[in-house]
Amino acid sequence: MSAEVSSVTDLAGDLAGTYRRTESSGSTVDSALVDADLAALLRDGYVILPDLITAHELQAIRDDTDPLLNLKGRNNFEGHATQRIYSVLNKTRSCDRLAAHPRVLALLDRLLMPNYLLSMLQVINILPGESAQMLHTDDGFYPLPRPRRALSAATIWAIDDFTETNGATEIVPGSQDWGDELPQGDSGRRPVIMSAGSCVFFLGTLWHGGGPNRSTAARLAVTAQYCEPWLRPQEAFTLSTPHDIARTVDEDIRRMLGYSIHPPFIGQVDGMHPKRLLAE
Helix, strand or coil: CCCCCCCHHHHHCCCCCCCCCCCCHHHHCCHHHHHHHHHHHHHHCEEEECCCCCHHHHHHHHHHHHHHCCCECCCCCCCCCEEEECCHHHCCCCCHHHHCCHHHHHHHHHHCCCCCEEEEEEEEEECCCCCCCCCECCCCCCCCCCCCCCCEEEEEEECCCECCCECCCEECCCHHHCCCCCCCCCCCCEECCECCCCEEEEECCCCEECCCECCCCCEEEEEEEEECCCCCCCCCHHHHCCHHHHHHCCHHHHHHHCCCCECCCECCECCECCCHHHHC
């Protein structure tokens, strides 16, 4: 970090010299499309982005994750009939495309500050017989009063079709703007019906939860969550992700793992940009 600083105002800028901030692939998405996505998101708290990945990509995710789905949840929130895979980046490259899809990053570029972080990447498989998950918000653990703007955002990707009976994510439209209100029972819960390869993008303040699986088949999904660059992510990626993997993933993911600087120097290592660790 070696930029000239002559006033406090300068500290709000990118001080990095060798490793300047890079633009996300979201900049490649047509601005009119992003405008429409953002308008729906701010109105309802969520927006469905249809058919973003191919059948071949979906099958690769199924093939890579199936051998890893061997544990069920430990409590009612995780789901006793739900399988989860944590630390996904260390186990497969097939989900990278979901975490850094340009259509998703284009929305994040509008919602969050530059150098926003990946907070969680997880595979969730809801088995037949699972009950509805309790409604919750994804940034409710940040102790700031509502109503307020979202500090995070999330995607849930349908690897299998999401239907009314197989555990589709359920949302409460408009609840992103609530203050201290809490959901009342099942009132207002709506399943997100979408085809495999689509994702639902929602604000961290939106009340939502996994739906009950009353079908005879499992429902596979991947969730990627993101937060402001000045917040602590749910997953400590800089601890859990080996340097070799951080070198392998693309620049968008590497930046979101924490190999970036939030001005003026949040995220520095020994006074230097964290990317220097990957050059050693």
